[in-house]
Amino acid sequence: xxxxxxxxxxxxxxxxxxxxxxxxxxxxxxxxxxxxxxxxxxxxxxxxxxxxxxxxxxxxxxxxxxxxxxxxxxxxxxxxxxxxxxxxxxxxxxxxxxxxxxxxxxxxxxxxxxxxxxxxxxxxxxxxxxxxxxxxxxxxxxxxxxxxxxxxxxxxxxxxxxxxxxxxxxxxxxxxxxxxxxxxxxxxxxxxxxxxxxxxxxxxxxxxxxxxxxxxxxxxxxxxxxxxxxxxxxxxxxxxxxxxxxxxxxxxxxxxxxxxxxxxxxxxxxxxxxxxxxxxxxxxxxxxxxxxxxxxxxxxxxxxxxxxxxxxxxxxxxxxxxxxxxxxxxxxxxxxxxxxxxxxxxxxxxxxxxxxxxxxxxxxxxxxxxxxxxxxxxxxxxxxxxxxxxxxxxxxxxxxxxxxxxxxxxxxxxxxxxxxxxxxxxxxxxxxxxxxxxxxxxxxxxxxxxxxxxxxxxxxxxxxxxxxxxxxxxxxxxxxxxxxxxxxxxxxxxxxxxxxxxxxxxxxxxx
Numbered sequence: 001x002x003x004x005x006x007x008x009x010x011x012x013x014x015x016x017x018x019x020x021x022x023x024x025x026x027x028x029x030x031x032x033x034x035x036x037x038x039x040x041x042x043x044x045x046x047x048x049x050x051x052x053x054x055x056x057x058x059x060x061x062x063x064x065x066x067x068x069x070x071x072x073x074x075x076x077x078x079x080x081x082x083x084x085x086x087x088x089x090x091x092x093x094x095x096x097x098x099x100x101x102x103x104x105x106x107x108x109x110x111x112x113x114x115x116x117x118x119x120x121x122x123x124x125x126x127x128x129x130x131x132x133x134x135x136x137x138x139x140x141x142x143x144x145x146x147x148x149x150x151x152x153x154x155x156x157x158x159x160x161x162x163x164x165x166x167x168x169x170x171x172x173x174x175x176x177x178x179x180x181x182x183x184x185x186x187x188x189x190x191x192x193x194x195x196x197x198x199x200x201x202x203x204x205x206x207x208x209x210x211x212x213x214x215x216x217x218x219x220x221x222x223x224x225x226x227x228x229x230x231x232x233x234x235x236x237x238x239x240x241x242x243x244x245x246x247x248x249x250x251x252x253x254x255x256x257x258x259x260x261x262x263x264x265x266x267x268x269x270x271x272x273x274x275x276x277x278x279x280x281x282x283x284x285x286x287x288x289x290x291x292x293x294x295x296x297x298x299x300x301x302x303x304x305x306x307x308x309x310x311x312x313x314x315x316x317x318x319x320x321x322x323x324x325x326x327x328x329x330x331x332x333x334x335x336x337x338x339x340x341x342x343x344x345x346x347x348x349x350x351x352x353x354x355x356x357x358x359x360x361x362x363x364x365x366x367x368x369x370x371x372x373x374x375x376x377x378x379x380x381x382x383x384x385x386x387x388x389x390x391x392x393x394x395x396x397x398x399x400x401x402x403x404x405x406x407x408x409x410x411x412x413x414x415x416x417x418x419x420x421x422x423x424x425x426x427x428x429x430x431x432x433x434x435x436x437x438x439x440x441x442x443x444x445x446x447x448x449x450x451x452x453x454x455x456x457x458x459x460x461x462x463x464x465x466x467x468x469x470x471x472x473x474x475x476x477x478x479x480x481x482x483x484x485x486x487x488x489x490x491x492x493x494x495x496x497x498x499x500x501x502x503x504x505x506x507x508x509x510x511x
Contacts, residue, residue, distance in 0.1 A: 029122030034132035042371035044135070045344060046308040047210040048295070049366070051101070052288055053094065053142065053165075053219040054328065055314030057087065057337040059282065068235040069282040073293040074341060077312055081343030082387045083352050088418070089359045090379075091402055092316035092328040092335045095145045097359055098214075101315070102126060104363030104378035106399060108475035112145055113403045116484040119146040126363040127155035130210050130370050136203065140195045141214035142166060150176040156212075160195045162188075166216045168223040168284075187225045189217050189284075193291030197298055205302075208370065213295075217288050218318075220327075224283035231283050237275030242446050243321035245496060249451025250323065251432045253412060255499035258324040260410045261488035265496040267326050269488070274321040281318075306345040309369045311362065314338035323445070329408070331400045331416035331425045331435075332445055344369075348387040355394045356420065357383055379473060396420065399469055403478060404429065407485030413478055417466040424462035428478060433502045434459070451502065 058065035062075045089097045091107045099105075099112035102125040107113045111120050127137045138158035143150065144165065150173075152159035162184075163173050170184040175191075185191055196213050203209050224231075243264060246255065258265040264274060292312070299305040319325045319334045328335040340357065342348075347369070360380030367374045368382040385392035400416035413428035423445070425435035436449040436459050449455040470476050 032122065032124055032128065034124070034128050036129050036133065036367065036375065037373040038133075039368070039371045039373060042368075044133070044208040044371045045347065045369045046208055046304060047130075047135075047366055047369060048299075048308055048310045049210075049212045049362070050288075050292055050310070050312045051098075051141075051212065051214040052217060052285075052312075052314050053215065054316060054318040055218055055285070055339055056317035056319075056334055057314075057339050059285065059318075060339055066235075066238060066278070066282075068232050068279075069285075071285065071289045073289045073296070074312065074339070076296075077292075077310065077341040077343050080345070080350055081310070081341055082348060082350070084340040084342070084357050084383070084386075085352055086354060086356045087313065087338050087340030087358065088336050088356060088398060088400070089314075089316045089338055090336075090398065090400055092330070092400075093402065094315055097315045098143075098145055099123075100359045100380075101362045104360050104374070104380040106360060106379050106473060106475060107401055107403075108470070108477070109379060109473060111479070113479045114405055114481065115144070116147060116405075117479070117481055124375075125153070125155045126366055127210060127212065129367060129372060129375075131155055131157065133370060133372055134207055135370065136207050136209040137212075138196075138199050138210070139212045139214070140199065141192045141212075142216055143214070152176070152179055158199055160192070162216075165219055168216065187287065189215055189287040189291055190225065192216075193287075193294060196291075196295055200295065200298060200302075205304075210366070210370075215288050215291075218281050218284045220277075220281075222277070222280040222284040224280060225287040228283045228286045231286070232279040235279060237278055239275065240320070240322045240444070242323050242444055243274075245324060246499075247323075247446060249433070249448030249502075251427070251435065251448075252499045252501060253410075253427070253430055253432050254323055254325070254330075255496075257410045259491045259495035259497075261408065261490070262325055262327045262329070262410050263496075264321050264324050264326060266490070266492040269490050269492075274326060277326070278320045281320075309342065309344040309347065309366075311340070311342050311366075313340040313359070313362070315359075329402050329411045329414075331402070331414050331418075331423070333439075333443070336400055336416075336418075342383070342387055347384065348389075351387070351389055353383075353386045355386055356398050356418065357386070358398055397465065397469070399466065399473075399475070400425075401475065405485070406483050407487055409487075409489050415466060415470070417462050417469070419462070422458065422462060424459060424466065426463060426466060431501075431505075433504060436462070451504070 061071040095115045096107040099110045103110045139156045140160040143161045148164045150161045150163045174183045257263045317335045322334045364374040365383045397419045402414040404413045412430045416425040423437045437445045
């Protein structure tokens with residue numbers, strides 16, 4: 001078994017997804033080659049990446065998705081920096097998205113395809129390149145790759161993390177601080193911010209630094225800090241129009257998911273109201289916004305704020321009733337679209353970027369900010385030219401992929417191709433209709449063009465492009481993994497009834 005410089009597993013008898021038992025008879029991965037060429041005349045920037053969990057693209061004050069929801073610090077980032085208004089993840093699930101952020105690769109390339117798969121040996125994270133180039137590096141917060149480990153990972157001088165999703169309030173697992181078990185003292189968002197402030201405050205300024213601050217927030221169950229509880233209780237939530245049942249053209253599996261763990265008819269096998277749920281979500285986000293303000297204040301006092309590249313983003317979106325669903329995984333905009341804000345006045349001024357960017361673009365962008373030439377073969381690209389307003393070549397489409405999980409069987413394997421105007425969504429392993437949307441006229445994805453004749457040629461063109469891109473990037477295999485996790489497969493006997501097949505499947509014999 002060999003690993004190339006991108007850390008992508010290339011060999012093995014089982015094909016791209018054929019081998020997941022790394023210890024049994026597997027050859028040791030080749031030594032990592034971490035020395036990258038330097039860009040001439042580029043002075044390395046300090047880098048702060050703030051990653052939140054399940055933060056959807058419009059859940060920021062300045063987006064005005066609802067009449068409430070304060071995010072003054074994020075609003076400031078958008079005002080003083082660049083707002084990437086069409087930012088996406090290529091898999092709307094924690095572990096695959098985080099692996100794409102760290103590697104610049106699609107899930108079918110880095111192979112962390114769900115929350116249970118192990119990390120392939122030899123996979124390279126971009127902080128490893130930074131560290132080899134002289135950076136001081138730290139990860140503080142959620143790791144959540146390679147099952148439930150909190151063990152320190154390659155590429156980081158400082159490590160503060162926790163197992164799995166972690167806990168908002170102190171629990172028995174505590175934190176892993178540089179390999180030692182340390183009790184969690186208080187509310188997790190505040191505590192992670194304190195660790196970040198402590199680490200930044202101890203930098204001497206002699207070497208550039210990179211901090212990856214990954215909050216547990218705003219992952220469910222949403223628990224706000226005590227000081228923020230109830231702030232939005234009396235506010236009015238606007239329920240999405242697509243939450244209504246039996247929308248024409250909606251796939252049968254989507255309608256059936258209403259009565260499931262991830263549906264509005266039986267959410268988490270309970271009776272929560274998505275409006276109240278959203279209010280707690282936005283209350284939980286308040287501590288993240290306050291913590292970022294504290295970090296920016298420290299950077300200002302140190303004289304480093306305007307020369308530090310700050311990137312804020314979510315690891316995936318979250319649905320609050322759209323299409324009758326909650327959570328993520330699906331290829332709908334609210335699931336795969338995330339906030340992305342970037343500020344560094346010494347590199348670029350305020351602005352807005354409309355091109356489609358994604359989590360796979362983070363690694364090459366951070367390498368560019370560090371004055372390094374990215375290794376060959378990354379799926380992502382450097383976003384800095386877009387931030388500067390330059391006419392740079394850019395993608396015209398983005399692949400989305402999600403692989404079916406037995407512990408969450410409501411959502412099938414999904415591949416989608418998102419262009420600037422159209423989105424084609426292709427499902428595997430189910431007897432159902434695919435989806436095609438004109439995002440220019442139907443941004444909320446309520447009108448499935450494949451539900452009636454007239455758009456077959458467009459669907460065929462996009463399907464052919466999707467599979468060509470998957471073929472070119474090594475994505476023509478669907479992974480198989482052993483059963484893992486609790487089976488969330490129940491239905492409420494008094495909940496929404498099973499959906500009928502789409503009308504297009506009915507045809508009398510002989511016609």
